[in-house]
Amino acid sequence: MIHRLGAELVLLFHFAFVLLAVVGALGVLMAPGWVWIHLPIVIWSSVVNLAGWTCPLTPLENRLRATSGGKAYEGGFVHHYLGPLVYPQGMPRRMELIAGVSILLWNAVLYAGIFWWRSL
Template identity: 60%
Template sequence: MKAVYRTGADLVLFSHFLFALTAVLGGFGAIAAIWWMWIQVPTVIWSSAINLVGWTCPLTPLEKRLRVAGGGASYQGGFIHHYLGPLVYPRGMPRTLSLVAGVSVLVGNAIVYGIVFLIR
């Protein structure tokens, strides 16, 4: 049964990663298919709100619970802080990291959508 929980945790982690990737880079999909923005814009809004307001994405506690149920260890903080923070940001910037991530997602996507609307 623990293997089922570990697999569930990995699936949640993968889904969480795809969600974050869609928020950051998904605007480019609207260049090829304008309907994509109906999926991507709400993703950007949710992702930015999570980071700017300091909320916790519901996928984070779900993944943590599944990890513990599968016999693994939980981690402190959120998804971005735990998995992406060490790759992109220096240590000691937890709140600043969230603000930078939220603003970057908004500004980056605004630029991409500006280009999309100029092309179309």
């Protein structure tokens, strides 16, 4: 029971991490110091996708699932949870590369907008 709860908490943390990578720059509007938390999240998320690495949270979640009697999944978090939404037959490596670059570009646009808005 405790291992399953742990796996679910890791899953929620992982989703929150991905969400922060995508829209966390908006937090800088309310708290400029947030940039020092958000930028490492963006860099890590991009590097993991671009390098084809497995985030350490994925094996932790899988280990907790297996220990609780559940089924671990193959591949990474993005492949397992987000990939099927876009590519039901499986997410190609090309999409990981696009995701990594997109995270960087999207956040560059957000930060440029924030800095422009603050300069007014």
